[in-house]
Every structure is written in structure tokens, then in C-alpha cells.
Amino acid sequence: MSLAETTPPLQPLPAASEIALRAVVQVQAGGAEPVTRAVSVHIRNEMLPWTDAQALLISNSPETLAFGKVLLNGAVSGGEPVRLLYHHANGSPTRRMTIAVNLSNPERDPIKLWVIGGAGNSGAGELAVGHLAARAFLDQYWHHAGFTVQIPGNTTLPLFLHALAPGAIASGIAQFTLLAGDRLNLQVVARLESEIDPPTLSYAPDFDRVHQRGVFEPPQLVRPQAYIVDGPPVTMAIGDGRDAIHERETGIGLDGNYGVVYTFPIEVRNPRTLPSILGVVIHAQRGEASGTVLVDGRLFDIPRLWNGQRRLLTTVHLAPGEQRTVVISAMPESGGYYPGDLTLGTEYR
Known part of the structure; x- marks a missing residue:
């Protein structure tokens, strides 16, 4: 999904102020033609206390895969912001693949989350897609910006969803701060078109010994x-x-x-x-x-x-x-x- 325009045009909001606007967005699923829709949006500038990431989750192994797989499981706890970086390619020569970053609330009560994030255009080359994601993330990070999202109890929603043609690349980086609630689960998962959920090879041993994944020290x-x-x-x-x-x-x-x-x-x-x-x-x-x-x-x-x-x-x-x-x-x-x-x-x- 991409933003085409807004009425009135976007502009900086003073602290604690808000605005209602009309946004024109373009949505494209898989290889289908893009669809343009207008939606009403309410934006509020909410000032939040800043705490930087206490851990870095890396999902880069396997970097290229030709089958569906759960690529990374992670969690965010209250008071411990976490940064996630993922970078994967669809290695199938014939089938499309979806790579998703899913956020799950395992508790009964809703949680509130502050997200700083950016994802690259999957149609770009490897260097370009990584740069687009990094630039979008850093522009928000250096301004302590982003957006908040509320997730109802026992609910999973996709934060980033990449529809990849054969050979295409999904790349993104995001930082999560839990504002209300005790825990958030996150998962990076790859799924070939028409594949079951979860993918059959979700927990197969990792064959990529070059690239990395895991939970790393504070990333600053x-x-x-x-x-x-x-x-x-x-x-x-x-x-x-x-x-x-x-x-x-x-x-x-x-x-x-x-x-x-x-x-x-x-x-x-x-x-x-x-x-x-x-x-x-x-x-x-x-x-x-x-x-x-x-x-x-x-x-x-x-x-x-x-x-x-x-x-x-x-x-x-x-x-x-x-x-x-x-x-x-x-x-x-x-x-x-x-x-x-x-x-x-x-x-x-």
C-alpha cells in the first residue's frame, strides 16, 4: 500500500494537536492491478517518552529460500524496546512468495504499541530495497517519530506484508515499544502461494551458514x-x-x-x-x-x-x-x- 496524496496536504503538527484529512491510497495484492481508494484519516501528535532499543532481532538466514518457513520468532516486553531487521529473497524460480511480519497479542486485554518502521519496495534491487527501508526508518528514528497501534486481545495482525515475484527481495527495519500491556509476540514468516499455514518446512534446520539470525545486544x-x-x-x-x-x-x-x-x-x-x-x-x-x-x-x-x-x-x-x-x-x-x-x-x- 502506498500513499498518493492527502487533502489538506501533510504538514508538521504542533505537539498535542490533531487533524482530520482525506487520504488517497493505492493498494496492490500480488500480481493484481493496483486499486486506488480514498479514506478518512485522523492524525494526533502524541508526545511519548523515549527509550532506545534494548535488543536487535536479525532475520537474514536463510537469505534466499524457495519454500515457506517461519524465519524468526521474537517477543517485546514492557519497558524493553526491540529493533527488528529482516532481509530475505524469494528463491523460487516459478512461484510467488509472501513474507510477512506478524504481531500477536497473546493476552486477553488489548495492548498499545509504538512502531518506528520502514520497508523497501520489493521491485527494487537488493541495494535499493535495503536503502529505502533504512532511510524510512532512520528519518523516523532520529525524530523519535512513528505511529501507535492498538492490538485487541488474542489477535494477530500483519505489520509489513511483501508480495514477492520470483527473485524479488523483502527488506525492512522496525523498532517496537510496548506502551500498554505485558508482552507482544512477533514473527517473520515466508509462505509460497497456495501453501498451507504454517508452511510445511517451517521448523526445518537452517541450511544457510553464511547469513545470520538471532537476538543481539543493544543496537546503538x-x-x-x-x-x-x-x-x-x-x-x-x-x-x-x-x-x-x-x-x-x-x-x-x-x-x-x-x-x-x-x-x-x-x-x-x-x-x-x-x-x-x-x-x-x-x-x-x-x-x-x-x-x-x-x-x-x-x-x-x-x-x-x-x-x-x-x-x-x-x-x-x-x-x-x-x-x-x-x-x-x-x-x-x-x-x-x-x-x-x-x-x-x-x-x-
Whole structure:
């Protein structure tokens, strides 16, 4: 489902305010023609206390599969927000596949959930679909935005639903905070068209020994640094194995740290009597990569970098004698190759 337009047009809402609007949405199921419908929507800007994710659920193994399977089972408890990253491809050469992220309330009373999430367009390539999901998620995450959903007791609903042609890819990332209730169950499941529920091979042994799944440590890293004008540039490694967070049961590190948000508060100082300009540059080090980077509150969107390519994102201007903190944030995105680097310094051309 995609949003075509709204009347009146969408605009920022002040805190605690609300608006009623008419939304035109386009819905497409499987290979059918898209259907356009108009719906009435009521939006309220609700201010909620922020707590970051305490665990990262990874569903990337098997990455490519030609049969239906329960790919991941997880849970969210009150007071412990959880982030989920999933990335899977339909390996069937002839049959369509649906990959769903299902949310279940196992209790009698309703639960209320805060969701920050993004999913890629399954018709895009692997790098593009991972980047679209990451960009949508990070834009909400950095603004502490998203939406709330209420799930009645003993009810399951799909949050994301990907209808995949042969070879197509489902990629998404979401963060869940339970606002009311004790527990939420979540499941990532693949199902071929006309397959029974649950799929016959749901609990077959995992044959993919390259990609990963499991419950990992809190998915955010803060790396303070310092830079003095005309000194060596600051290097910010993204997805480096030395930073790998670990799976809670096995202790295995997360290769590439996909879904982990890096934040670099950098103390910059210009001791000169002249103004100085610093450049923020992104480098692809191990292969193709994409990037969604926040620099002092400004979002920069890099859909594709080729292996070895570098690109200037923005410049930072310092007055003579100025000293301040520049904050840079980014996340390894599904479909890209890591580690990659961000640099900050006067030598950026």
C-alpha cells in the first residue's frame, strides 16, 4: 500500500494537536492491478517518552529460500524496546512468495504499541530495497517519530506484508515499544502461494551458514572523537568487525553490524585566526553501499556508492577560534557491503 496524496496536504503538527484529512491510497495484492481508494484519516501528535532499543532481532538466514518457513520468532516486553531487521529473497524460480511480519497479542486485554518502521519496495534491487527501508526508518528514528497501534486481545495482525515475484527481495527495519500491556509476540514468516499455514518446512534446520539470525545486544553505538583544524582527518568506521555487537546465546558477532545506529559526537576546534571549512565525506570500502547520514540534524541520502567511491556530503563552517560539537550519525544498511568510512577534515576535495 502506498500513499498518493492527502487533502489538506501533510504538514508538521504542533505537539498535542490533531487533524482530520482525506487520504488517497493505492493498494496492490500480488500480481493484481493496483486499486486506488480514498479514506478518512485522523492524525494526533502524541508526545511519548523515549527509550532506545534494548535488543536487535536479525532475520537474514536463510537469505534466499524457495519454500515457506517461519524465519524468526521474537517477543517485546514492557519497558524493553526491540529493533527488528529482516532481509530475505524469494528463491523460487516459478512461484510467488509472501513474507510477512506478524504481531500477536497473546493476552486477553488489548495492548498499545509504538512502531518506528520502514520497508523497501520489493521491485527494487537488493541495494535499493535495503536503502529505502533504512532511510524510512532512520528519518523516523532520529525524530523519535512513528505511529501507535492498538492490538485487541488474542489477535494477530500483519505489520509489513511483501508480495514477492520470483527473485524479488523483502527488506525492512522496525523498532517496537510496548506502551500498554505485558508482552507482544512477533514473527517473520515466508509462505509460497497456495501453501498451507504454517508452511510445511517451517521448523526445518537452517541450511544457510553464511547469513545470520538471532537476538543481539543493544543496537546503538556512541563513539566520541575530536578534531583540530589542519590536523589529520577524523575517521568514523561504520560496520567494522571490531565494533560487532553479539548474539546473546552464542556470543557470535554481527557481521557488518546491520541495523546498528552509530553516533559520533565530534569536538571540533579552529585555533586559527581565519575561518575554516571542514568536509564530511562518505567512502565505500568493501563494495557497493548506500548511506543515510545525519549531520547536525540534516539528513543526507546516498542511494548508491560503487566500490572505492567517495562522495562529499556537506561542509561545516568554523569561525576563527570557534569550538563546538558536530554530531554525525549513520547505520549499515541491508544490501550494502561493510565496513565503510565517514571522514571529517579540511582535506576533503
